[in-house]
Amino acid sequence: MIENLNKVFESRVRLGIMSILMVNEWVEFKALKGLLKVTDGNLASHLSALEKKELLLVHKEFVGKKPRTTYNATAEGRSLFKKHLSALEALINKEK
Numbered sequence: 631m632i633e634n635l636n637k638v639f640e641s642r643v644r645l646g647i648m649s650i651l652m653v654n655e656w657v658e659f660k661a662l663k664g665l666l667k668v669t670d671g672n673l674a675s676h677l678s679a680l681e682k683k684e685l686l687l688v689h690k691e692f693v694g695k696k697p698r699t700t701y702n703a704t705a706e707g708r709s710l711f712k713k714h715l716s717a718l719e720a721l722i723n724k725e726k
Contacts, residue, residue, distance in 0.1 A: 634717035636710055638683055643668055643676045648711045651686060651703035659699045677701060685710065 639645050646666045650657055663673050680686045685707030689700045703711070 636714040639714045647676060656700040656702045
């Protein structure tokens with residue numbers, strides 16, 4: 631049962647990032663930071679780890695003179711996260 635949990639989602643920050651990206655198409659860095667209440671460095675580190683695993687896409691652009699970075703879960707990221715949630719649910723239901 632526990633072997634079905636994906637280690638990449640063990641961090642509460644990564645769990646939060648993926649949860650937000652599952653229900654939103656593209657999300658700005660500032661929005662993620664505000665929702666998760668984490669520092670820029672902490673969030674950037676977790677986003678980078680998810681990006682390296684190809685679980686999310688990054689889009690960088692300038693709006694006026696200000697940079698804007700947005701994130702979106704990839705199809706693979708969505709699939710792995712759903713499997714992780716199913717494994718959590720199975721574990722919870724087994725213990726009832």
